[in-house]
Amino acid sequence: MCGIIGYVGFKDARSILISGLKRLEYRGYDSAGMAVLSSGRLSVIKTVGKVKKLVKLLGRSGSPGTIGIAHTCWATHGEPSTVNAHPHVDSHNKIALVHNGIIENYQTLRNFLKRRGATCKTDTDIRKFWCI
Numbered sequence: 001m002c003g004i005i006g007y008v009g010f011k012d013a014r015s016i017l018i019s020g021l022k023r024l025e026y027r028g029y030d031s032a033g034m035a036v037l038s039s040g041r042l043s044v045i046k047t048v049g050k051v052k053k054l055v056k057l058l059g060r061s062g063s064p065g066t067i068g069i070a071h072t073c074w075a076t077h078g079e080p081s082t083v084n085a086h087p088h089v090d091s092h093n094k095i096a097l098v099h100n101g102i103i104e105n106y107q108t109l110r111n112f113l114k115r116r117g118a119t120c121k122t123d124t125d126i127r128k129f130w131c132i
Contacts, residue, residue: 002086002100003027006069013068014058021051021070029072031085034058035096038065042093046085071098091119 005020007013013036021032032054033046043063047053051072071086087096103109110120 002029002074003072004069004098004100005071008067010066012064013066014064017068017070018051018055018058021054021072024072025051027072029074030080031075031082032070032072033082033085033087034068034070035087035089036063036065036068038063042089042096044087044089044093044096046082046087048080048082048085069096069098 003021003024005017005024007016007020009016014034017034017036021034029050031046031048032051033044034054035042035044037043041063043065045054045057047057069087073080073084073086075081075084086098088098089096114120
């Protein structure tokens with residue numbers, strides 16, 4: 001199962017997002033990630049594995065910010081990977097997206113975006129997409 005936590009406020013979003021992800025761990029997942037906005041710049045960290053692995057990555061990188069979104073995900077098709085882990089970002093690194101569940105019309109959306117020159121990045125999880 002997947003879980004989403006978001007935060008907008010005045011405190012460091014990273015610690016609040018990690019705390020929220022830890023509360024969602026009982027749901028089961030194989031990847032975790034977060035995006036935090038700091039001084040107009042989006043910092044994204046994703047990993048295959050548990051939240052504690054994400055915490056270790058945060059210790060080496062990531063910017064403090066007061067707006068963020070985080071996600072735990074269970075791959076529904078193929079191998080779990082950082083490419084398929086959420087959040088997904090656009091080619092300008094300005095928009096971060098997470099979602100739960102299956103996007104029923106993913107192929108229609110993918111085709112629409114590809115006709116307009118977008119490149120889709122995800123590998124194995126065909127029900128999830130993010131195009132740039």
